[in-house]
Amino acid sequence: MEYEIKKEGKFEYLEVGEGETLMLLHGLFGALSNFSDLIEKFRTTHKVVVPLLPLFDLDILHTSVTGLAKYVTQFIEHKGYDKVNLLGNSLGGHVGLVYVLKHPEKVKSLILTGSSGLFENAMGDSYPKRGDYDYIKNKTAQTFYDPAMATPELVDEVFEITRNRLKVIKIIALAKSAIRNNLGEELNQIKVPTCLIWGKNDTVTPPFVAEEFKKLIPHSELHFIDKCGHAPMMEVPHEFNEILASFLNSLPKS
Numbered sequence: 001m002e003y004e005i006k007k008e009g010k011f012e013y014l015e016v017g018e019g020e021t022l023m024l025l026h027g028l029f030g031a032l033s034n035f036s037d038l039i040e041k042f043r044t045t046h047k048v049v050v051p052l053l054p055l056f057d058l059d060i061l062h063t064s065v066t067g068l069a070k071y072v073t074q075f076i077e078h079k080g081y082d083k084v085n086l087l088g089n090s091l092g093g094h095v096g097l098v099y100v101l102k103h104p105e106k107v108k109s110l111i112l113t114g115s116s117g118l119f120e121n122a123m124g125d126s127y128p129k130r131g132d133y134d135y136i137k138n139k140t141a142q143t144f145y146d147p148a149m150a151t152p153e154l155v156d157e158v159f160e161i162t163r164n165r166l167k168v169i170k171i172i173a174l175a176k177s178a179i180r181n182n183l184g185e186e187l188n189q190i191k192v193p194t195c196l197i198w199g200k201n202d203t204v205t206p207p208f209v210a211e212e213f214k215k216l217i218p219h220s221e222l223h224f225i226d227k228c229g230h231a232p233m234m235e236v237p238h239e240f241n242e243i244l245a246s247f248l249n250s251l252p253k254s
Contacts, residue, residue: 003032003039005052011075014050017043020108021081022248024050025072027090027114027231028174029140029158034089037237038244046085046248051075053095055174056167063170064177065091069098076106085248087111089231090120090204091174097183100190109251110194111244114230116178117187118212120205133159144229145201187216194220195247197240199228221247 003014014032022042024035032039032050039048051072058067072095076084086107088096093115100107136159141147161167194217198210207224214222223243225232232240 008078010054011078012052013075014039014052015047017045017047019046020083020085022046022048022085022087023076023081024048025086025088025092025096026050026053027088027092028055028171029161030089030092031157033154034231034234038233038241041237041241041245045245049079049081053092056161056164056170058170060170060173063173065094065098065174065181066177068095068174069102072096072099073103076103082106083108085109085111085251087113087244088115089113089233091116091178093117094178094181094183097187097190098181100192101183101186104189104191107192109248110190110192111197111247112194112213113197113232113240114199114202114205115209115213116205117181117183118205118216119209120178121203131163136162142203142229143231144235145199145227146229146235149229149235184212184216187213188218190217191219193247193251195244196220196222197232197243198222198224199230199232199235200224200226201228202230204230 005012005014026034035050042048053068054071084107086096093112094117097117100110137155140155140158141150196210196213200207210222214220225236225239228236
């Protein structure tokens with residue numbers, strides 16, 4: 001599915017549908033394609049918004065989780081969104097957590113899937129190696145329960161990013177920032193309804209991470225999906241969307 005990317009000043013984003021805002025925050029190697037099934041389902045019931053996070057455009061000093069959260073803050077202010085249902089995968093979940101801790105009044109609900117913020121294996125167990133296609137292929141496959149999900153197109157996408165020296169430096173900066181920025185002591189401040197949707201076979205943010213989030217975030221519910229890795233909305237979109245729809249329908253209408 002081809003989407004029209006809107007540009008306003010420094011912001012690039014997708015916005016489709018009408019209704020309550022459902023904002024999707026992608027991860028370190030994320031792209032619109034990660035959310036295609038989710039966008040198609042929820043554009044009929046919600047205003048689905050996907051800001052393209054400037055992973056490689058911030059100066060090195062601000063290439064961090066908090067730098068990205070500031071960008072999201074500015075984007076939401078620029079668009080005038082209110083009472084956002086905020087969904088984040090991997091690093092995007094971490095950015096969403098930082099945002100909701102600073103601006104709880106702007107968020108109606110929080111959905112985390114494979115989120116960093118407590119613990120994660122950065123790129124599995126080592127940082128990206130430039131120019132090593134097989135390494136990138138294996139690492140991309142490890143994101144999923146079913147390695148076939150790492151299609152040649154997806155691997156090529158990740159490989160292109162890791163061929164660029166400056167982008168690799170920024171990936172490492174973001175990965176290290178995610179590890180340093182541990183939110184364990186702040187999560188009890190989150191009061192919005194929170195839905196945790198996790199792959200039971202996630203090796204990047206393993207199931208115990210989801211259980212810890214559930215323990216620390218007061219109004220949270222946890223759903224595990226079997227035979228599923230770090231990106232449930234890609235690997236098992238039908239199950240993911242069913243859980244998400246049920247959660248969103250359970251919220252009080254604005």
